[in-house]
Amino acid sequence: MDFEFTEEQELFRKSIREYCQNNLAPRLLEIEEGGRIPYDIIEGLANIGALAMTVSPEKGGAGADAVTAGIAGEEIGRADVSCATAVFYLVPTAWGYIFDKYGDPELSKKVLSKVVKGRAFVGIATTEPAAGSDLASIRMTAVKKGSAYILNGEKLYTSGVREVMELLPEGGGFLTLAKTDPSKGTRGMSLFYVPIKEVSGEVSVTYLKEMGRKGISTGGFSLKDVEVPEENRIGPENRGFYICMEGFDFARSIISVVCCGAAMSALETAIEYIKQRNVFGNPLAKYEGVQFKLAENYAKLDAVRLLGYKALWMFDKEQREGKFTRFEVTRVAAEAKMLAPWIAFDAINDAMQWYGAYGYMAECPLQIALRGIRSYMWAEGATEIMKIIVARELLGKEYIAYR
Structure with missing residues (x-):
């Protein structure tokens, strides 16, 4: 090892x-x-x-x-x-x-x-107004028409919509999940690259306001009779759901180490502050109430960071060498994604407390970090879904009530 x-x-x-x-x-x-x-x-x-x-x-x-x-x-x-x-x-x-x-x-x-x-x-568009964690309930459809597909439906809570539509020189698009055979549930979904700024058909976009991570847009788009060529399909027809799960494993693993990076940075900033800030004649860093929180949070971040890198290492081994099963990778990625945002959030929140009133001020970087980290409790899969995934892999899918 x-x-x-x-x-x-x-x-x-x-x-x-x-x-x-x-x-x-x-x-x-x-x-x-x-x-x-x-x-x-x-x-x-x-x-x-x-x-x-x-x-x-x-x-x-x-x-x-x-x-x-x-x-x-x-x-x-x-x-x-x-x-x-x-x-x-x-x-x-x-x-x-x-x-x-x-x-x-x-x-x-x-x-x-x-x-x-x-x-x-290039982004990912799976979530809809009535289908987030329950991807089987998506309503967007893609109907084959000759050598093309006609897409109808709406996606929401999608990162990068304004970047594609307005901010980047050459736009881009989204890997978009749609039902090609609605009778088959998740086995009847396909994935398409949809360059929403360039396609024929009717496209309307929505921009949303987030509580944090304000430098990247979140929005949605609706498609009405939008035509994309057959070559825009990503992978085989009706395999889109499973291809998405592979992408989610990768994204969730990266998210876990992103959360650790942000929280470690916040703690390091706070460490310098508590060494200098005097309260009742001593630096804050001398008080056990502060030391114990620091030690606990740092240890948890250290542990989940290793778990995140383990998930990334396993993803590499599975993709490049055929080691590990897809389900083994999925479980470890879910474990890392389940834990990292909450551990990071708690570490930043505790550090904010050491700053007193300044921690609540707009210019304090810790409150910016807190709001950004909060998004990862949902993005690329909610915490509760991560728990369901881990339990499914430990117990067997016959013990999971959700299909």
Whole structure:
């Protein structure tokens, strides 16, 4: 058992940490208050090879393994504790990998070569107004018509809608889940790449206001008689649900280390504060009430960080070497995603308490981190669903009441 990263991974961590701490961390308030990630930051991340880095080299990416992708996510989370830049990073990293693996080679090369340069965004659109955790209940349909599909329906709570529609030079699109055979439930769903800014048919978009991670947009879109070519289907027909589950495993694993990065950064900031802040004649750091909370939270973050990297390592082994089953990877990814946001949230919340009234002020980075981390209790799968997944793998699916 070896807990060391490779020499190449350590060099990459040093490189991306240097970039993020020098260029991203100082602009936290600008991102949060401006409601977008400045494009020069996006270009900078592209220039160091961090965007959609899991995409294969022939399509413009670095062909990075999942653990290396996790390193980038952790360092971006440390620098932008709002988690906005982490979302912009991790969504195309996980779902760009899926597009690369299952998508039409020519189409995926055309799209992903723009994503790795920061000129376009590729996201995931599964959630609907009446179907979130219960994906079997989605209503969007895709009906075959010659060599194309006609899509009708609505997606909601989707990251990156404004980026695709307005903010990035070449837009992008979403891997969109739809029913191709409604009689078969999850076995009758297919996944499509839908460039919502370019398709024929009627598209209307919605922008939502979030409580946190304000630098990345959340919204939705509705499709009415939107036609996409057959080559826009990602993977075989009626296999979309299962392809999505593979992408969720990857995204959930990255999220776990992003949460740890943001919370560790918050704790390190708080450590410097409690060493300097005097109360009743002593630094706050001398009081056991503070020390015990710090020790507990740091240990929990250390533990769940290792679990997150284990999930990423297992994903690599399963994808590249055929080791582990898909269900084993799914369980560990769910464990990490189940725990990391809550552990990170508690650590940041406790640290905010040490700041007193200042912790509640808008310019305090810890409250920005707290609001950003909260989103990951839902994004890419709610905590309760993670618990159901873990229980299913431990007990057997016959003991789960949900189908």
